[in-house]
Amino acid sequence: MSWDQIRAGLGTTLILWVGAIVIAIVIGALVCGLRMHRNTLVRRTTTVIIAIVRGIPPLVWVFLIFFSVTIGGQQLGSILAATIALGIVGSAYLAEIYRSGLEGVPPGLLEAANALGIPKRTVLIRIRVRLAVPMILAATSAYAINLLKDTALASLIGAQELTFLASYDVKNGASGLRVFLFLGFIYLVASVPIGILARYFTTRAQASLAGAR
Amino acid sequence: MNYFIDLLPGLLDSLRITAVVLIVGLPLGLVGGLLMHSLPRWAGLLILAVTEIGRGFPALVTLYIAYFGLPAIGIILHSFAAVVLSFAFTTACYTAEIFRASIAAVPQAQWEAGRALGLSRRIVVGRIVVPQALRQATVPILAFCIIIFQGSALAYSVGEPELLSRAYSAGTLSFSIMPYLLAASVLYLVVVLLFQLLVSWSTTHRNKPPRISANPKTTSISQ
Numbered sequence: 110m111s112w113d114q115i116r117a118g119l120g121t122t123l124i125l126w127v128g129a130i131v132i133a134i135v136i137g138a139l140v141c142g143l144r145m146h147r148n149t150l151v152r153r154t155t156t157v158i159i160a161i162v163r164g165i166p167p168l169v170w171v172f173l174i175f176f177s178v179t180i181g182g183q184q185l186g187s188i189l190a191a192t193i194a195l196g197i198v199g200s201a202y203l204a205e206i207y208r209s210g211l212e213g214v215p216p217g218l219l220e221a222a223n224a225l226g227i228p229k230r231t232v233l234i235r236i237r238v239r240l241a242v243p244m245i246l247a248a249t250s251a252y253a254i255n256l257l258k259d260t261a262l263a264s265l266i267g268a269q270e271l272t273f274l275a276s277y278d279v280k281n282g283a284s285g286l287r288v289f290l291f292l293g294f295i296y297l298v299a300s301v302p303i304g305i306l307a308r309y310f311t312t313r314a315q316a317s318l319a320g321a322r
Numbered sequence: 323m324n325y326f327i328d329l330l331p332g333l334l335d336s337l338r339i340t341a342v343v344l345i346v347g348l349p350l351g352l353v354g355g356l357l358m359h360s361l362p363r364w365a366g367l368l369i370l371a372v373t374e375i376g377r378g379f380p381a382l383v384t385l386y387i388a389y390f391g392l393p394a395i396g397i398i399l400h401s402f403a404a405v406v407l408s409f410a411f412t413t414a415c416y417t418a419e420i421f422r423a424s425i426a427a428v429p430q431a432q433w434e435a436g437r438a439l440g441l442s443r444r445i446v447v448g449r450i451v452v453p454q455a456l457r458q459a460t461v462p463i464l465a466f467c468i469i470i471f472q473g474s475a476l477a478y479s480v481g482e483p484e485l486l487s488r489a490y491s492a493g494t495l496s497f498s499i500m501p502y503l504l505a506a507s508v509l510y511l512v513v514v515l516l517f518q519l520l521v522s523w524s525t526t527h528r529n530k531p532p533r534i535s536a537n538p539k540t541t542s543i544s545q
Contacts, residue, residue: 164514165507166472169486173507176499258380265382265479272382276390285390293379293387300378 110278110288115295118271122299125192125260125270130253132196137203144208162201168262170194175266188270191263199256206248210241243314250307254300261296271295325492325505332488333509336474339484342406343470347413348463354414355421356447369418376415382476384408389480401482405474413470417463424459425451464521468514475510485509 110118143155165173174197175190185193214237222232264273275292279285354373358366376384389404399407428451436446475486483491489506493499 160515161511164511166475166486166510168475168478169503169507169510172486172490172499173503176493176503261380261382262476272380272386276386279386279390284394286387286392286394289383289387289391293375293383296380296383297375297378 110275110283110291114274114278115271118269118274119295119299121188121268121270122257122260125188125195125263125268126253126257128192129195129199129256129260132193133199133203133256134249136196136200137207140200140204141207141211144204145211159201159204162197163205167195167198167259168265170198171262171266187263187266187268191260191266191268195256195259195262198259199252202252203249206252207241207245210245210248211237213244214240240317243310243317247307247311247314250303250310253303254307257300257303258296323505325501326509328492329485329488329502329505329509332483332485332506333513335482336471336477336484337513339402339405339409339474339477339482340467340471343409343413343474344467346406347410347470348417350410350414351417352421352452354418355423355425356452358418358422359425360447373415373418376412377419379412381409381412381473382479384412385476385480401477401480404480405477405482409470409473413466416466420459420462420466421455424455427458428454460525464517468517471513471517472510 140155140159143151144159146152146155162170171191171194174194175185175187178185178190178193218240219232219237222236223229227236260270261272263270264276267273271292275288279288354369358369358373361369379387385405385408388399388408389401392399392404432450432454433446436450437443441450474484477484478487478490481487485506489502490499493502496502
């Protein structure tokens with residue numbers, strides 16, 4: 110693969126990745142709020158929706174979004190469709206990550222805070238969320254690494270990211286072994302920065318767990 | 323509905339892929355995890371390097387290497403074989419880490435007690451350490467099984483006629499892809515949810531693992 114191709118492909122891959130992550134983080138928070146709502150109907154419906162979103166394979170989601178959404182007669186562009194699809198899947202996973210982080214906060218702490226008369230909203234934000242953040246950051250960064258690899262799926266609907274450009278090369282006669290091995294290492298190398306971040310967050314999360322005891 | 327009936331062979335193929343991948347990949351992962359745990363430094367690091375590559379490459383790319391790359395060195399694989407080989411490798415790499423962690427989680431005391439009782443290393447590993455490790459590993463491994471089933475959809479990219487492939491083919495032939503995609507989604511969901519139900523049913527009905535403890539009636543301290 111030429112360096113120009115790598116640069117172009119990497120750019121598209123990063124757009125897909127960052128777009129999906131942002132959607133997942135924002136919508137995931139929303140869904141988590143619904144998932145932990147007081148109203149039982151809201152909670153149960155959200156649980157079902159999360160199960161459905163997680164149960165359908167990401168690639169199928171990509172196809173679903175790509176082929177279903179037509180705005181004013183125009184089909185969605187493949188990059189947009191893939192970003193939305195991966196974002197939707199990600200939001201379901203992140204919603205569960207947020208939820209387990211929030212539920213992992215020692216209940217005794219929350220009871221003590223309530224008993225002290227601290228208003229519920231303050232307890233939620235300044236205590237529960239703050240304590241859940243280390244674990245949430247660790248799990249989210251681990252998920253981000255997986256999301257980077259999932260962007261390769263966009264190649265199957267024609268998005269011109271790294272995998273697509275590599276396949277194009279091979280179809281035109283380049284050595285499949287060399288190109289795809291190289292491609293794999295590009296993904297590996299690209300995941301190193303977030304990997305370092307993920308490891309940092311994980312050790313901080315484990316330290317904060319030990320401190321809370 | 324007709325759509326479901328048309329897709330059933332695809333579902334069968336997806337299940338077949340999943341089954342073979344797990345049958346081949348999980349034992350490999352277990353061996354890998356064991357080796358990583360017990361081999362000397364450099365050998366364990368070598369296996370770690372392999373698993374990092376297996377986990378670091380997107381599964382789609384590993385599949386492409388098996389299907390499009392191997393012919394460059396003379397190995398031409400049928401799509402099913404390429405899918406199974408590459409996914410089994412990916413499975414082995416991910417599960418090796420799961421098994422390694424679960425083996426490390428078994429208290430060192432178990433190993434020491436076994437050796438102190440005069441049991442051979444093989445028996446200690448096979449009959450004492452590994453069963454306890456497997457109990458720890460059950461949940462993440464089962465979660466991974468679901469991921470593999472969902473991952474079978476990737477086989478579409480090499481023309482393997484699994485569920486998503488058939489949905490796409492049937493859809494493009496009839497110029498209405500959404501009904502087929504939706505039917506395929508439902509089928510994936512049904513399998514995943516059934517599996518999860520099965521898992522939660524079996525874990526609630528499981529007995530507590532027998533503890534290695536002395537029965538006061540049968541042990542005696544005799545000189």
